[in-house]
Amino acid sequence: MMIVMREGATEEQIQHVIDRIKRNGGDVHLSKGEFRTIIGVIGDKEAIAELPLEGFEGVENVIKILKPYKFVSREFRHEDTLIKIGDVVIGEGYFNVMAGPCSVESEGQMLSTARAVKSSGATVLRGGAFKPRTSPYSFQGLGVDGLKLLDEARKESGLPIVTEVMDVRDLEVVAEFADIIQVGARNAQNFLLLKEIGLLRKPVLLKRGLGNTVEETLMAAEYIVKGGNTQIIICERGIRTFENYTRNTLDISAIPLIKQLSHLPVIVDPSHAAGKRNLVEPLTLAGLAAGADGAMIEVHPDPENALCDGPQSLNFKQFENIMQKVKAVAGAFSKKMRLAV
Numbered sequence: 354m355m356i357v358m359r360e361g362a363t364e365e366q367i368q369h370v371i372d373r374i375k376r377n378g379g380d381v382h383l384s385k386g387e388f389r390t391i392i393g394v395i396g397d398k399e400a401i402a403e404l405p406l407e408g409f410e411g412v413e414n415v416i417k418i419l420k421p422y423k424f425v426s427r428e429f430r431h432e433d434t435l436i437k438i439g440d441v442v443i444g445e446g447y448f449n450v451m452a453g454p455c456s457v458e459s460e461g462q463m464l465s466t467a468r469a470v471k472s473s474g475a476t477v478l479r480g481g482a483f484k485p486r487t488s489p490y491s492f493q494g495l496g497v498d499g500l501k502l503l504d505e506a507r508k509e510s511g512l513p514i515v516t517e518v519m520d521v522r523d524l525e526v527v528a529e530f531a532d533i534i535q536v537g538a539r540n541a542q543n544f545l546l547l548k549e550i551g552l553l554r555k556p557v558l559l560k561r562g563l564g565n566t567v568e569e570t571l572m573a574a575e576y577i578v579k580g581g582n583t584q585i586i587i588c589e590r591g592i593r594t595f596e597n598y599t600r601n602t603l604d605i606s607a608i609p610l611i612k613q614l615s616h617l618p619v620i621v622d623p624s625h626a627a628g629k630r631n632l633v634e635p636l637t638l639a640g641l642a643a644g645a646d647g648a649m650i651e652v653h654p655d656p657e658n659a660l661c662d663g664p665q666s667l668n669f670k671q672f673e674n675i676m677q678k679v680k681a682v683a684g685a686f687s688k689k690m691r692l693a694v
Contacts, residue, residue, distance in 0.1 A: 355429055356392040356406055359413040366411030367392070373409070377401055382423075382578065384430045389413075393424050395579070420614075422571040424578040425585070430616040436556050436584050438513045438532050441476045441691070443556075443586055444618040448679065448688040449647035451477035451515055451620070452672060455662035456484050457499035465654050467510035469669040473676040476691060477533065478503070478512040479649060483519045484661060500530040507532075515558055515649075521549050528553055538562050538590055538625075541573050551580020558649075560588040560622070567607055571615055587611055587619045588649060589640075591626030600628025600665070603636050608643040620647040624665045630656070633667060634675045641679060642686050650675070 358367055367390055371381050379396030394401055406415050420426045436443040443449050452470040457463055457480045467478050482499030495502070503514045513532035518524050519540060527534060533556045540546055541562030550557055557577055561570045574585050589608055591601025603626035611619050621640030623633045637648045653659045653666040667675070683690050 354394040354401065355416045355418050355423075356394065356412060357414040357416065358390040358392065358411050360388045362390060362411035366409070370406065370409055370412065373404055373406075374401060377404055382429075382581075386430075386432055391429065393418075393429050395423060421568070422575040422615075424583075425571050425574045425615045425617055427614055427616055432616065434583065434585075434616045434618060436586055436618060438477070438556060441513060443620075444646050446687060446689050447646065447691055448641055448683050449477060449620075449691070450475045450676065450679070451479045451647065451649040452652045453479035454481075454653045454659065455624075455651050455666065456481045456660055457495055457502050458660050460502055460505065462654055463502045463506040464509060466652055466669075467506040467512060469654070470652055470672060471510050471512055473669075473673040474680060474690060475650075475672075475676070476512065478506055478510065478514045479516070479535075479651075480506075480514065481517050481661070483517060483523060483527070497526060500526065504530055518546070518550075521546050524549055524553075528555055532556070533558050533586070536560060536573075541565055541570065544576055547573055547576035548580055551577040551582045553582055554584070555582070556584040556586065557582065558586045558588055558620075560590050561592065561604075561607070563593045563601070565592070567610055567614070570607075571611070574615070574617060585617050586646075587615070587617050588622050589619060589626075589645075590622035590649075599626065599632065601626050603627070603639075605639055605643050608640060608645050612644055618646040619644075620649060621645045622649045624649070624651040624662070628665050630665055630667055630671065633665065634678065637675060637679065638682065641683065641688060644686070648679075 377400045379401045382393040384391045452475040484494035515533035516531045517535040518527040535558040538560045591603045594602040623636030651666040652672045656663045656666040
């Protein structure tokens with residue numbers, strides 16, 4: 354249920370509605386727009402339905418939300434959600450590029466990568482400290498030491514960092530270092546982890562699961578919002594299909610679809626979708642044309658010797674070439690580029 358308050362409704366009127374809902378066993382989520390406040394309601398439907406909410410002072414309308422995801426739906430919030438990390442704004446017509454290696458390997462690797470991607474126009478530095486790998490014998494990341502190297506790169510470059518959390522037990526230390534917490538495709542329906550992240554007040558990059566539908570992806574986001582954390586970025590990173598030439602199949606249609614169904618920003622991950630560096634450029638541009646709010650691209654100083662995802666990683670020159678094309682065409686798709694300073 355969604356309660357639309359009248360333009361000019363007082364704080365006392367809003368709080369009175371909230372108090373009555375909670376007394377009847379419901380819970381609320383508040384969305385304050387420029388002119389109106391919307392109160393999202395979840396809980397005992399019968400008990401809440403007994404309240405004559407449309408007769409309360411300051412209430413303009415009471416609307417039932419039919420979709421299973423309530424708070425992330427476009428019905429609940431018409432305005433796009435903006436994610437702000439320092440000077441970086443994700444949404445609001447900007448196309449932000451998050452770039453860096455799949456895995457943090459060394460101090461030199463991270464510092465050189467941070468300098469290079471910033472110089473080319475990236476606004477966020479990515480890097481994995483804890484790595485989910487298909488094989489238990491593959492490099493699993495440097496853990497906390499990797500987080501410390503990311504922190505060094507952030508201090509030198511000024512770029513905010515995004516890094517993945519794999520386990521609830523690591524959430525506290527990852528949240529201490531990360532500017533954006535990434536939930537990977539393999540954890541896209543780890544509901545315990547999603548609930549715990551919902552208790553934080555820090556931006557979250559939620560990747561679509563390998564075989565998840567768009568609705569299942571938005572339901573995963575709903576778990577986070579239900580805990581009170583509304584700063585969510587959805588990432589389309591390709592899904593598993595019958596095609597075996599590419600690592601995954603990038604679902605371009607999901608980008609405009611999610612933006613129609615939800616108010617959350619959407620970015621695209623062409624590196625994991627393609628699994629091949631020569632496909633990263635066209636998929637990045639396709640995501641831009643489809644309305645994505647950004648891209649996450651894997652960049653490594655020496656892809657041939659990368660400990661993780663070398664075949665899909667770009668070297669510095671290849672990344673610079675892609676960024677030049679992104680900058681050249683962004684305006685044609687009503688996107689702005691904000692360069693890191």
